[in-house]
Amino acid sequence: MNQPDPLERFRLTGRTALITGAGRNIGAAIALGYAGAGADxxxxxxxxxxxxxxxxxVRASTxxxxxxxxxxxxxxxxxDHVAETARAHFDRVDxxxxxxxxxGATGTHSADxxxxQWQDALDINVLAPARLSALFVDALVKGGxxxxxxxxxxxxxxxxxxAAPYSVSKAALWxxxxxxxxxxxxxIRVNGLCPGTVTPDGVARTEELRRATPMGRGGRADEVVGAAIYLASEASSYSTGDIVFVNGGFTHLTGYSDEIIGSDPVGRPRAGGRSAG
Incomplete structure (x- = not known):
């Protein structure tokens, strides 16, 4: 009896993906991973x-x-920018x-x-996904x-x-x-992908964060790609409104301790805190 190749359900051949924040880190890794799986x-x-x-x-490797x-x-x-570009180059976006x-801001008391700073976090983390999701559903995916x-x-x-702006905006995104x-x-299926702390080499940014993570290290961007391919592919065809965690076992259910935040340079004061967009 011939069995279909189960890995074929993870292929993205013939599909097109729109990825924001694609210039670095997780966004860049997902772009390369999707292209490797067959997507434009x-x-x-x-x-x-x-x-x-x-x-x-992407072009050179895939x-x-x-x-x-x-x-x-x-x-x-x-x-407007996304719609114009997408329509100029692709029949549809899947x-x-x-x-x-x-x-938005870190190292700042919520009351301050x-x-x-609130608007910056909300614009990127909530309003942009809302606007682009509406465009995707109404126009880019073209009925399919x-x-x-x-x-x-x-x-x-x-x-x-x-880090109230970041926490509040990510809760709203969920x-x-x-x-x-x-x-x-x-x-249309809509899911969340929740990575843990990601660094270029997978080394935790601080010893405190390493100890708090069951895997005993940070993650790498490429370690998020498998979950991203799963959620984009037919392999996850019965999943919507779900979350896939890729966080080394750091569940976040008890929150971040002051010790972890105080030791982490990412948590130190910043304003205009956009990292990608």
Whole structure:
């Protein structure tokens, strides 16, 4: 009896993926992983040099089509830019990955966060995914099945001290994921992907964070790619409104301790904390 190849359900051949925050780290790794699985990609990032480098790597390593759009995903006209670029290069878009993020501010007491810092986090982490998801559902996927993947954070499930804009906006993104999943099923599946602390070499940023993680280290961006491919592919065809955690066992259920936050340079004061977009 001939059995179908189970790995074929993980292939993305013939599909197109739109990925924001694609110029670095997890977004770049997902772009390369999707292309390796057979997808063409539309890569969005405000850092032109970085996103062009990722696109070049996609073309060189996989031969897939890689189109870039360098703009701020938090801008109110992001939908116009994405729609114009997508329609110019692709018949349709099958996969949307909202990966761009902004901290808004860190190292700042919740009561001292400025309106601009709140707005920065909300624009990138909530409003951009909402706008792009609506565009995807209404126009880009063109009636067929599709999938949306939102990059969540443990900060959205338990408060991170001195990082209220990031925690609040990521919690809102999880609810946005659930709302779109319920409203758009069964045609569109919408899921969350929640990575833990990711560093270039997988070494935890601090000893305190390493001790708090059962795997005893940080993660690497490439270790998130398998879950991203699963959520984008037919292998996850019965999953919507769900979360896949890739965090080394650090569940975030009890929150981040002051010891961890105080030791981590990422948690130190910053303003205008966009890392990608």
């Amino acid at each position: 990609v539309l890569l969005v990032d405000r850092d032109k040099e970085a996103v062009e480098e990722v696109a070049g790597a 031969g897939r089509t890689a189109v870039t759009l360098h703009c701020d995903v938090g801008a109110a006209d992001i939908v 996969i949307l990955v909202n990966c761009a993020l902004a901290f 966060v400025s309106p601009a 099945p599709g999938t949306i993947i939102n990059l969540l954070s443990g900060a959205g499930f338990a408060p991170v001290p001195l 609810m946005l994921t659930r709302c779109f999943a319920k409203d758009c099923a069964p045609r």
